[in-house]
Amino acid sequence: MDLVFKALADAGRRQLLDALRERNGQTLSELCDELSELTRQGVTKHLRLLEEAGLVVTMRRGRHKYHYLNPVPINEIAERWISNYEKDKLRALSALKAALEEES
Amino acid sequence: MDLVFKALADAGRRQLLDALRERNGQTLSELCDELSELTRQGVTKHLRLLEEAGLVVTMRRGRHKYHYLNPVPINEIAERWISNYEKDKLRALSALKAALEEES
DNA sequence: ACCATAGGCAACCAAAAGGTTGCCTGTCAA
DNA sequence: TTGACAGGCAACCTTTTGGTTGCCTATGGT
Known part of the structure; x- marks a missing residue:
């Protein structure tokens, strides 16, 4: 990969x-x-x-x-790698948002 | 990007x-x-x-x-770039297959 | 048979990437 | 207030990368 x-x-x-x-x-x-x-x-x-x-x-x-x-290797990256980040996207975003707000 | x-x-x-x-x-x-x-x-x-x-x-x-x-940039790559390849995946695969078979 | 076309090979070069070491600065805690 | 801890800066080095030029090989058309 x-x-x-x-x-x-x-x-x-x-x-x-x-x-x-x-x-x-x-x-x-x-x-x-x-x-x-x-x-x-x-x-x-x-x-x-x-x-x-x-x-x-x-x-x-x-x-x-x-x-x-x-197209197979690109497909594999999407499935095996990127999808992990999609999965955690909301969680990561809210953590990021919380951290930025706390910064004030 | x-x-x-x-x-x-x-x-x-x-x-x-x-x-x-x-x-x-x-x-x-x-x-x-x-x-x-x-x-x-x-x-x-x-x-x-x-x-x-x-x-x-x-x-x-x-x-x-x-x-x-x-996670946003990874998401953008998935949406703006990779998805284009997903779209054409079947078409590309059958072209590839046809080419390989013709090779015989 | 010949020449134009399509591509391959190898050497070379400059710039960028990856990594290190040494030293400096700022911050907390005892 | 002094020392340990967290991190930053800058110089340096080596390898990889991106690209070029020059020349060679093979194939197809006429």
């Missing part, structure tokens, strides 16, 4: 995920067009991290490499 | 959040006990990032500094 969090920490990588969510199965070159501020190698590196985190699955076909979004 | 993602990218910081979720309003020294593998300064630095991301709110009271969890 650590790899997923780390992968999500970069805005460029999140942008890549968004691009794939918008249109799945894009090639490297196509993704490079969307992140025009980076060189191809830069994009490649980001994609490798995303792949290592399991967020993207790739398929080489002839001279093209297609990238597919895998 | 970028700060929140970056803050969540480190396992030590997530551990600090967990500690506060477990017991809210802990002092720096108490939190240091839970992350015994780090020095106090190390913990302080992590807490500063968490605070800058809005995930933790602090209150100095005499010679103690109390730390409170703020």
